[in-house]
Amino acid sequence: MRVVRLDDEDDFDGWRTAARALAAERVPADQVLWQIGDAPTDLFAATAGTALPNRSLTVPKDFLGLAASVCLHRDPQRFSLLYALLLRVLVQPHILQDRADRRISVLRRMQQAVGRDVHKMHAFVRFRELTEGEQSRFVAWFEPDHHILRATAGFFVNRFATMHWSILTPEGSLHWDTRSLTEGPPAEKTDAPGDDPVEAIWKSYYASTFNPARVNSRAMLKEMPKKYWHGLPEAALIPSLVAGASQREREMIARLPTTPRRMGRRPDPS
Amino acid sequence: MAQLDIAQKLSILADAAKYDASCSSSGGKKRSSVGGKGIGSTSGGSGICHAYTPDGRCISLLKILLTNSCIFDCHYCINRRSSNVRRARFTAQEVVALTLDFYRRNYIEGLFLSSGIIHSPDYTMEQILEVARSLREDHDFRGYIHLKTIPDADPALVTRAGQHADRVSINVELPTRDGLHALAPEKSETRIENAMGFMQTAIADGADARRRYRYAPVFAPAGQSTQMIVGADTANDRDIVARAGRLYGQFELRRIYYSAFSPIPDASAALPPRRPPLMREHRLYQSDWLMRFYAFTPDEVGDAADPVTGMLPLDIDPKLAWALKFREQFPVDVNRAPKELLLRVPGLGPRAVQAIVQARRWRRLRLEDVGRLTVSLKKLRPFLITDDWRPISLTDRTDLRQLVAPQPQQLDLFAG
Numbered sequence: 001m002r003v004v005r006l007d008d009e010d011d012f013d014g015w016r017t018a019a020r021a022l023a024a025e026r027v028p029a030d031q032v033l034w035q036i037g038d039a040p041t042d043l044f045a046a047t048a049g050t051a052l053p054n055r056s057l058t059v060p061k062d063f064l065g066l067a068a069s070v071c072l073h074r075d076p077q078r079f080s081l082l083y084a085l086l087l088r089v090l091v092q093p094h095i096l097q098d099r100a101d102r103r104i105s106v107l108r109r110m111q112q113a114v115g116r117d118v119h120k121m122h123a124f125v126r127f128r129e130l131t132e133g134e135q136s137r138f139v140a141w142f143e144p145d146h147h148i149l150r151a152t153a154g155f156f157v158n159r160f161a162t163m164h165w166s167i168l169t170p171e172g173s174l175h176w177d178t179r180s181l182t183e184g185p186p187a188e189k190t191d192a193p194g195d196d197p198v199e200a201i202w203k204s205y206y207a208s209t210f211n212p213a214r215v216n217s218r219a220m221l222k223e224m225p226k227k228y229w230h231g232l233p234e235a236a237l238i239p240s241l242v243a244g245a246s247q248r249e250r251e252m253i254a255r256l257p258t259t260p261r262r263m264g265r266r267p268d269p270s
Numbered sequence: 271m272a273q274l275d276i277a278q279k280l281s282i283l284a285d286a287a288k289y290d291a292s293c294s295s296s297g298g299k300k301r302s303s304v305g306g307k308g309i310g311s312t313s314g315g316s317g318i319c320h321a322y323t324p325d326g327r328c329i330s331l332l333k334i335l336l337t338n339s340c341i342f343d344c345h346y347c348i349n350r351r352s353s354n355v356r357r358a359r360f361t362a363q364e365v366v367a368l369t370l371d372f373y374r375r376n377y378i379e380g381l382f383l384s385s386g387i388i389h390s391p392d393y394t395m396e397q398i399l400e401v402a403r404s405l406r407e408d409h410d411f412r413g414y415i416h417l418k419t420i421p422d423a424d425p426a427l428v429t430r431a432g433q434h435a436d437r438v439s440i441n442v443e444l445p446t447r448d449g450l451h452a453l454a455p456e457k458s459e460t461r462i463e464n465a466m467g468f469m470q471t472a473i474a475d476g477a478d479a480r481r482r483y484r485y486a487p488v489f490a491p492a493g494q495s496t497q498m499i500v501g502a503d504t505a506n507d508r509d510i511v512a513r514a515g516r517l518y519g520q521f522e523l524r525r526i527y528y529s530a531f532s533p534i535p536d537a538s539a540a541l542p543p544r545r546p547p548l549m550r551e552h553r554l555y556q557s558d559w560l561m562r563f564y565a566f567t568p569d570e571v572g573d574a575a576d577p578v579t580g581m582l583p584l585d586i587d588p589k590l591a592w593a594l595k596f597r598e599q600f601p602v603d604v605n606r607a608p609k610e611l612l613l614r615v616p617g618l619g620p621r622a623v624q625a626i627v628q629a630r631r632w633r634r635l636r637l638e639d640v641g642r643l644t645v646s647l648k649k650l651r652p653f654l655i656t657d658d659w660r661p662i663s664l665t666d667r668t669d670l671r672q673l674v675a676p677q678p679q680q681l682d683l684f685a686g
Binding site for chain 2: 094097098099100101102105119122123124125126127128129138140155157158159160161162163196198199200201202204205206207208209210211212213214215216217218219220223224232234238241242245
């Protein structure tokens, strides 16, 4: 049994280097154990961590994009599934094009889940202004489903380059000071500011742009599931906005339970 | 009257703008605030919906009017001159500050600004322009800006609007000339279409100049769109689809939005007493997708409508309606049929079709393979042949519609 120690939950580069070396030797997927950091290993594995030579392999272009996304998925099997796919791709390069293949469709769905999570994080992060002397810092608390914090940094840097901002998550935090990005430790919700005066104005916009003549809670819930509501100041208004609508809509809002939100403890719905 | 504060003005002017269905922040040019003095970025591709209201519609842009006062008296419009609605007006700087405050907190992708016509079309256009100018020039704002342009405004002003905006739009308002004449007597189809034609030329010239000169100004890189109100006049779905087809062809529009005429407070007596079902608007959007992504012509979409009333069915989507009418085209063999025919199969979308075409280069597909590419096989089965499946005379059964149509109770959600 070979053991590969990866630096982090989202260590795509580490996976890539190791996978390349292992695949060059055609080490079967069931002979490799993928580990993150210093997590305890089982007995066999403890002895087998070896330095890996740097090898190059040729894979279809598409493969790296798929692997880079799937590496961010919260499924503990992701590194192993990807390595098994790599071995298969080396023999059947066209298999990636076959989305109807059972295993490919599983990995493509994982890729989609990560993509959706990234998109929803871009959409639903809400900054609150924190005054630090002369300076303002915009701070957000967010709980992604997958290990996407670092992967979303570029989006926020491009968008808010001239602002000081921080994004806090249960897995780590990011801080931008208009020049450089630094990483910080995992945070708690209470580390972020509890309010921002602009939220009252935003809520008044949210309430006014809603058209009560066209209530359609199902469409809203599909795109903005309840699990995100706790981070969205405007979501607090939803029950009262819907209250004026039909009984059926009120029931739909009341019925759906809030999804418990802790990383890694929830079974993967896909 | 007491002075209104920002939140009160926002309530009035967001409420006044919400009957415009367009909210997209898609298309255009990729931008970033890195290296600039301000904030803002655009993806150049699809936009982001930052929130959804309980009507299921997305909030992507801060969508407001500069003022809801108007010299026009269009019957379907909540802001018409004769309406008793409360009036408000933002200054340009108030809109700029609000946009930036919302943007910094990641509530929005940018601004969608429109206005009632006050004093004159030129004066109104200048006010709208000042907001966009200040955002771009004073604040180096690089987020998305959609400006509604005024059909009768000076072309020089409209040109400047296009240089600041990602997208511009002019609403055709009603699907037919007669409808416009009856409900918006001060507007003219000819003037609206001339303005759209002017915009089309300006967009094309702008894109052409950018190809030749790197530093040529960008002109509305996300193109132009328009909106039609559905159900306020007597136009049927076939009329609407035909008009949409002409508009796409003539003016190279990126999008046509449909807005089911919504009961408005203080409604005019010239309007129909009942609103159209929201499902009608939904079916029109589906017909729009058929033309944009499924290679249906406007006439083919029209074939899916009822021959007498010209209306698309409400209980099934127009693609299924077309397939039931032309069932001699089916079943289609997934392992052989050309892409165009696969796109006609109810339940197969462009992505699934693309995946089928790629996968079958290497092997023959079975029903379960198709199942992995689509949401449900139930609707597909009668129309498909796979290696292990052939619908035996199923397409001739007269109860086929009942077999594939969704259960009627699902309709209640959308019913008027």
